[in-house]
Amino acid sequence: MGSATREALANAVSALAELGAKADLATAEDLFAAGRVVADSAQLRAVVSDPSADPQGKAELVKRVFAQLSPGAVSLLSTIAAQRWSRQRDVLAAIEELGIRSIAMSAPAGTDIEGELFTFGGAVISSADLELALRSKLADPTEKAALVDRLLAGKASPQTSAIIRQIVLQSRGRSIREALREAARIVADQSGHSIATVTSAHALPAAQLEQLRAALSAKYGVRLKINEIVDAAVIGGVRVQVGDDVIDGSIARRISDLRLQLVG
Known part of the structure; x- marks a missing residue:
């Protein structure tokens, strides 16, 4: 992700936070629909992502094009249009991300x-x-x-x-x-946390998963939620992925490493 896109996305997420309760599932659906329109229009996509174009002019254009959508969605789309993006595809990704964040913000308690x-x-x-x-x-x-x-x-x-x-x-x-x-x-x-995906040959006891979650949360300094995958192919041990980090302590990995050593 380019530096321009990082800054632009941060500004767009801040605009979403300012909407608060006004951002809901309907807002998200409008954003998703708008994103598909932008994706299908090379001209509109080029204008919105043009870093040399007047930010206010781009925002006003988006307001006119999507005037039929909800006020919250139009406001967010105009904020996105007013930013400088590294690449055209980053604009589409940002529109979708704001839609997903709108859904996460407004989901009823207990919605997993x-x-x-x-x-x-x-x-x-x-x-x-x-x-x-x-x-x-x-x-x-x-x-x-x-x-x-x-x-x-x-x-x-x-x-x-x-x-x-x-x-x-x-x-x-x-x-x-x-x-x-x-x-x-x-x-x-x-929601203020990250995901750790744990893969093992057999389902781990709840207490062991909780210990693992607590240890990983301490290691990464964030609240973590565990997603567990049972895959007999790992044979034994566990494979843990947090973001781009992979901790592979599976027996399958050890066997693979041993084979590579023998071949070498």
Whole structure:
């Protein structure tokens, strides 16, 4: 992420914080829809991301184009347009991120968006047919969104469904797994914590998971939530991922390292 984009995104997130309770699921849906319009219009995308264009002029243009959307969404879109971005695609990522953060901010207490995203990701991983259906470039995005709605009906919150529907409607070149991980990271960050993914051959006892969570929280200096994956392929031990950091203490990794040493 370029320095211009980092500053621009920080300003956009601050604008979202100022909206407070005015930012809700409807705001997010409007942002997602606007992002798809910007993505489909090379001219609009070029103007909004042009660092040499007048910031106020870009903001006013966005207000006119998206005047039919909710005031909160229009305000956030105009803030995004007024910033300087490193790349055009950063604008699309920012619009989506503000939508996801709006959802995380306004979700009813007890709504486990991260957990539901993680569960859906597990379903995708375990079904090659489902993953193919959702990632296919030949399939109509609206048909993929309809598939998501059928799969999640009665099983996930409206908040989670909206995020996953956005991901399949606007992949931006990402795999479904990558997009789900990024969405979960944004939700966690908005909620004030991070995610640690723990992979083991067998489900770990709750007490052991809590000890691991506490140790990792102390190591990284942040509140962590544990997502657990059971994968017999690791054989034994655990593999832990926090952001880009991977701590691989699995037996499978040790065997792989030993093989490399023997070959060498």
